[in-house]
Amino acid sequence: MRGLGIDLGTANTVVGTPDDGVVLNEPSFMLVRTKDPHRSLAIGAEARNLVGRTPIGVTPIRPMRDGVIVDLDSARAFVTAVIKRAAPHRQYGLRPKAVIAVPAGATSLERRALVEVGHEAGLRKIGLIPQPVAGALGCGINPMEPRAHLVVDIGGGTSEVTTFCFGGILAHRSCRLAGDELTDALYQYLRTEHKIIVGELTAERAKVGVPETDEGQSLVVEGRDAVTGRARLVTLETEEIVDALRPTTTGIVQTLTACLEDLPAQAISDVMSEGLLAIGGGSMMRGLSQLLEESFGFGVKTAERPLTCVAEGATACLDHPEVVAAYGD
Ligand SMILES: Nc1ncnc2c1ncn2[C@@H]1O[C@H](COP(=O)(O)OP(=O)(O)OP(=O)(O)O)[C@@H](O)[C@H]1O
Numbered sequence: 001m002r003g004l005g006i007d008l009g010t011a012n013t014v015v016g017t018p019d020d021g022v023v024l025n026e027p028s029f030m031l032v033r034t035k036d037p038h039r040s041l042a043i044g045a046e047a048r049n050l051v052g053r054t055p056i057g058v059t060p061i062r063p064m065r066d067g068v069i070v071d072l073d074s075a076r077a078f079v080t081a082v083i084k085r086a087a088p089h090r091q092y093g094l095r096p097k098a099v100i101a102v103p104a105g106a107t108s109l110e111r112r113a114l115v116e117v118g119h120e121a122g123l124r125k126i127g128l129i130p131q132p133v134a135g136a137l138g139c140g141i142n143p144m145e146p147r148a149h150l151v152v153d154i155g156g157g158t159s160e161v162t163t164f165c166f167g168g169i170l171a172h173r174s175c176r177l178a179g180d181e182l183t184d185a186l187y188q189y190l191r192t193e194h195k196i197i198v199g200e201l202t203a204e205r206a207k208v209g210v211p212e213t214d215e216g217q218s219l220v221v222e223g224r225d226a227v228t229g230r231a232r233l234v235t236l237e238t239e240e241i242v243d244a245l246r247p248t249t250t251g252i253v254q255t256l257t258a259c260l261e262d263l264p265a266q267a268i269s270d271v272m273s274e275g276l277l278a279i280g281g282g283s284m285m286r287g288l289s290q291l292l293e294e295s296f297g298f299g300v301k302t303a304e305r306p307l308t309c310v311a312e313g314a315t316a317c318l319d320h321p322e323v324v325a326a327y328g329d
Contacts, residue, residue, distance in 0.1 A: 003097040004087055004123070005315025007131065007308075008079070008114070010064050011156025011179055011281065013044075014311035015086040018318055022308050024086040028156075030078045034059045038073040043081045052199045066157040066176065067103035067131065068110040069117060079121035095124040099317040099324060101310045104130035104162045105174045127324035129317050130169065131155075131310050132162035135279040138313030139303050143167070143323055148267035149274065152256060152292075153310070154178050154282030159252045161259040163267060167326030171262035177251040179282045183207050189244035191226060194234045198223035210241045211286040242287050249288055253295045260296070275299030279306050 005016040008028065015024040026044030033041065034057050041047075041058065051060050063070065063078040087096050100118060102111055111128055118126045132151040133143045141149055148165040156179040163170040187203040190196050198206075198221055206221050213219055218235045225232045256276075260268065275298045278289060289300040303309045317324050 003099070003318045004083070005134075005311050005313070005318060006082075006098050006100045006118075007134070007311040007314060008064055008067075008082075008100065009155055009310075010062065010067055010158070012307060013064075013078075013082055014308050015082065016308075016311045016315035017087070018315055021315075022311060024082065025308060025311075026082075028062055028064050028078070030061050030063055030074065030081070032059055032061060032074070032077075033057060037061070038077050040077045040081045043078060043085075049201075051201055064157075067155065068106055069113045072113060072117060075113075075117045076120050079117050083122055095122055097125040097127075097318070098123045099127045099129055099134075099314045101131040101134040101314045102128050103158060103174070104132055104160055104169060104172045105158075127317065127321070128328050129314055129324055130162065130164075130327055132160055132279070133164055133323070133327050134313030134317065135303065135310040136164075136277060136313065137316050137320075137323065138305075138309030138311070139277060139279070141277070144326065147274075148263070148270035149277065150259075150271045151277045151279060152252070152283070154252060154278065154280040154285070154288075156180050156281065159255060159280075159282065161256050163259065163263055163271070164327070165267065165270075167323075169327070170264070170267055171259050173255050173259040173262070175251060175255040177248050177255070178280070179207075182245050182248050182282065182285065185245055185248050186241065190221065190223065190234065193244075194236075195226040196221070196223040196232055196234050197226050206236065206241065207245070207285075210238050211284050213238050215239070238286065245285070249285065249291055252282075252288075253291065256292070256296070272298050275301055277301050277303065279303045279309050281307050 007014045027048040029047040031041040031047040063075045069075040146166045153160045159178045160174040292300045
């Protein structure tokens with residue numbers, strides 16, 4: 001066992017091992033008793049599916065916000081449960097080492113909190129790697145080569161735009177316009193335009209369903225009429241959803257523009273010839289890569305596995321300690 005590669009995201013937690021690839025891919029949710037919020041009753045999909053329908057006395061919590069720890073005690077309980085599930089002790093030895101992906105914009109305090117939680121949860125030696133660098137490595141890019149690479153990571157809580165080259169970050173920008181904000185925008189749109197109130201899970205299912213639905217086809221969502229309170233169905237055209245999400249996707253474009261403005265001219269020529277790599281679940285949004293291509297005039301490549309490439313890259317770092325040494329501080 002050579003260790004674990006971990007992506008502790010706001011929306012999803014993914015863990016990989018060098019021998020078995022991705023061994024855990026679950027929503028970053030934990031169910032706790034309201035009176036004892038630091039012990040997990042369930043984690044992952046089981047906990048998430050109860051959002052909006054939890055019994056009295058039980059609370060679903062998200063231990064990560066914008067890619068960093070919100071509350072040390074809940075995060076410790078969550079990470080302990082994740083490691084237990086991803087690395088059963090008999091198979092992997094008592095204290096596995098790990099490389100954990102962190103937002104490129106995380107502060108030193110936030111990074112230290114993550115390492116502390118990892119140690120307390122049973123990890124041995126912990127290396128940190130910026131998420132966009134890990135994601136690029138997971139897509140086969142060598143982050144040590146003397147060439148600038150531009151990556152946008154559209155996750156659950158944040159969108160991060162990062163340019164890196166030869167073991168260091170050249171420019172970085174982030175904004176809170178990402179998957180959660182897109183879901184919220186759709187929720188608000190349904191409420192104001194269709195006078196229907198839907199659950200958070202329903203709004204997200206509709207958003208995720210858009211890229212998978214053919215053009216011209218429609219989606220049906222169910223909810224409560226905002227006026228009468230009765231159950232009601234609404235049919236939505238996919239293009240209508242894309243339009244409803246446009247203000248949020250435009251905000252992501254503005255963050256990219258700001259990052260490009262920070263770049264030296266030589267790095268821009270690398271970016272122009274290589275294009276932009278889009279990772280994270282939000283990069284699968286319908287029409288997004290086209291919008292980015294039209295806005296910047298260079299190619300946009302969406303990762304083959306946008307939801308797991310960060311954990312795959314963190315796992316690859318276990319065999320490439322020079323990458324962690326270069327980007328880890
Ligand atoms: N097919 C899809 N189309 C649009 N959005 C999607 C799709 N699949 C997943 N998402 C969204 O992607 C987001 C999760 O992405 P990801 O797992 O990369 O985030 P994360 O790494 O947990 O978050 P962060 O990087 O902010 O910590 C969720 O908001 C989810 O709704």
